Amino acid sequence: MLVLALDTTTRGGSVAVVTDDRVLVERSGDATRSHAERLPAEIVSALGDASVSVDDIDAFAVASGPGSFTGLRVGIATIQGLALATSRGVVAVSALEALAHLASADRGVGDLIAVWMDAYRHEVFSALYRVSAPEAYSEGRLEEIEGPVVSTPDATLARWLGLGCRPAIWIGDGTAVYATMIEGTGEVRKTEPMAAAIGRIAISRGRARGTIDPAAIQPLYVRRPDAEVARDR
DSSP, rough: OOOEEEEEESSSSSEEESSOOOEHHHHHOOSSSSSHHHHHHHHHHHHHHOOOOGGGGGEEEEEEEEOOOHHHHHHHHHHHHHHHHHEEEEEEEEEHHHHHHHTTOOEEEEEEEEEEEEEEETTTEEEEEEOOSTTTTTSEEEEEEEEEEEHHHHHHHHHHHTTTOOOSSSHHHHHHHHHHHHTTSSOOOOOOOHHHHHHHHHHHHHHHHHHHHHHHHOOSSSOHHHHHHHHOO
16 A cells, blocks of 8 residues: 655644555655645655655545644645545544654553643643554554543643553653653653654554545544634633
8 A cells, every 4th residue: 555644733744655564755844834835845746756646646644633723724635635636535643643653663562652742822732552562553553541632731640640650651742842840750752753654554544444535534623723712702
C-alpha cells in the first residue's frame, strides 16, 4: 500500500509518502508560511522526491487533531480534495496517537506513554497509552488508558498519578513548555515530525478496518473553537 500522509496540527506540520515497509519521503513544513500558502507545493515536491504521482497513491492519511483549528481545516480539506479527485479512501489519525507511536518505537509491552501537546492558555492536550503489542505501528500496539483531554498540566499529572499511572516516556511540545513539572517522572522524548508515523498507522489501520469516505472525516478539536464560545456568550 502506498500512502500520502499529512500533518497540519502544528505550525510547521509535515508531509510523507510511505509504503508497506519504509518511509520514502518525510519532510517538515516551513513554519514561517501558512499551511494554505505552502501545502500544494510541498505535496507536489514530496511526491516528486518519492518518484510517484498522486494517481499512484492507494490511500490518503491526515492528522485529525487536536491542534490549530485553521491548520486542521486546511489539512483535512486538502486531503479530502485529493481523495475525491482520485476516488481513494482516507484514514484519519489522532496527532496524540501518532506521537505515542513514535515514542513507543523501542519500548516494551506494559510501558506507559504520555503525550502532551501545548494547547496554550496554560493548558495541554493530553492522552495516555500503554504498549500492549510488540509490533510497531500495528493496530493493537497501543491501549488507550485516557483519551484526548484538554486541561491544565498540573491537573493532568495529578489525575494520572492518582490513578497509579506513572509514564515511562513523555512526548509532545507540551513536555518542553512544562518540563519542570514532569522532571523525574519519566524519560522525555524529542518531538519529531508526525506525517510518516501517521502514514504507517494508516497502512495498518486501513488493512484492519478499511478506509473511510473523505466526507466522513471528523476533526478532533477536543476544545471548542473560540468563535463558538463567543457566539454562545
